[in-house]
Amino acid sequence: MEGNVTSLTSAEISNLWSTYVHDSIVACLLTHFAETVTDDEIRPLLDEMLNVANGHLRAIEQLFAAEGIAKPVGYPVEKHVYSGAPKLFSDIFYLEYMYYMTKFGLAAHSGAIALSSRQDIADLFRAFLNEAVTFNDRTRHVLLEKGVYIRPPYIVYPKQAEFIEKQRFLTGWFGPRRPLLAIEVAHLFTTARNNELGKATLTGFAQVAVDPEIRNFFLRGVRVCSDIMNTVHDVLRESNVPAVMSPDVTVTDSTKPPFSDQLMMAVINALSAIGTAEYGAAMAVSLRRDIIALYASLIAKAGAFTEDGANMMIERRWLEYPPHFLDRQQLALQKS
Structure with a gap:
């Protein structure tokens, strides 16, 4: 000190x-x-x-x-x-x-x-x-x-510096779209990989959850991850970028919980919050309008899922209150 x-x-x-x-x-x-x-x-x-x-x-x-x-x-x-x-x-x-x-x-x-x-x-x-x-x-x-590390896609090395000459570089809604930038592919790759891991986690947790409402919430998360992965793969395929491969993240056939439902909810809410932050970072460096819109939709989707999970935890008195500033108005009302 x-x-x-x-x-x-x-x-x-x-x-x-x-x-x-x-x-x-x-x-x-x-x-x-x-x-x-x-x-x-x-x-x-x-x-x-x-x-x-x-x-x-x-x-x-x-x-x-x-x-x-x-x-x-x-x-x-x-x-x-x-x-x-x-x-x-x-x-x-x-x-x-x-x-x-x-x-x-x-x-x-x-x-x-x-x-x-x-x-x-x-x-x-x-x-x-x-x-x-x-x-x-x-x-x-x-x-x-072990041969299970999944590398991001390779690109042809740039041979010379270039400057953007046309405004259509930013478009993406209609007509031909420019090929994806390396940074855009990097974040799309990360998005797909993270949702693959999230899907496996949710699948395992759904198998062992005791509370039926929590089990259904995890199954909903599996569908959300699958939809995100399919959307990202479609964007990559359009630019002839190889699809993201998955390692062996096998879920066993066990139905006996190794963790409490409370802990599993906390894990999923944390993964969702991390994913939302990563979508924001990806949006900041993407320059094609359709890619920006894609991440905006993912933030909304992940945010809604995270909020529903947080509400379920609050209902069960499972969500700990983070450090916060005093409510001065409430203090004054209590005194009066």
């Missing part, structure tokens, strides 16, 4: 709080993964990443205790993971999921550093970021070794 340490800002508290809740979810998932994995190359990664997630929880708990801030309840493993449950996903799914989480960590921790005012908080998130970089490299290496 610094001498004369100033109070944490709202941005710092928010990022620490969100990191704690997210890592408590990750710890639950990795606990089941580590208990059921059979691949000797994947097991060490799971064990080490689980230790890292638990280390994050301890570090944030200590920081909040020192600051006099109530820590989130989050998702304790002993409450939300059912030990001894059969394996729900394949080992390759475990590896793919870890890789996806490291990519989220790269974005989240770097963003937290940029919003940190106190040096100790910036240093903490820098340490988290370095861990995410390390595990991103290691999981990608194992995916490559």
Whole structure:
């Protein structure tokens, strides 16, 4: 701690709080993964990443205790993971999921550093970021070794610099459309891959969910992911871009839940929120109007799905209130 340490800002508290809740979810998932994995190359990664997630929880708990801030309840493993449950996903799914989480960590921790005012908080998130970089490299290496890493499409190398000469470069509604830009393909590829992983997750969760309403919500999510993947593949095929291939993200035939319904809802809501943010980033760098409109529709679709999931969690008193500013008007009314 610094001498004369100033109070944490709202941005710092928010990022620490969100990191704690997210890592408590990750710890639950990795606990089941580590208990059921059979691949000797994947097991060490799971064990080490689980230790890292638990280390994050301890570090944030200590920081909040020192600051006099109530820590989130989050998702304790002993409450939300059912030990001894059969394996729900394949080992390759475990590896793919870890890789996806490291990519989220790269974005989240770097963003937290940029919003940190106190040096100790910036240093903490820098340490988290370095861990995410390390595990991103290691999981990608194992995916490559196993021949299941799916590379983005290749393009012919540009041979000279060019400038845009006609306004139709931006069009996309009517008539011939220009070929997709490399950056547009990169984000469409990411969108398809993320929804493939989301579809597999939702399929597995639908098999084991106890609450019928939650089960139907997961099945609805499977349909949403399928529709998004089909739409993206159509756009890619129109520009003669190879379709995105899927690795072996097999869902087993188990119907016995390894997780609580509450945890599974939290996982899906988190994935939906991450997807919505990625659609916004993709829209910002897309220059064809039809592609921009596509991402706008995906944001609306994902937003509606996320909102319905959040409402279901609120009805069950499952959604923890994030740190927030005081309602001064309410305080005044209470006094009167």
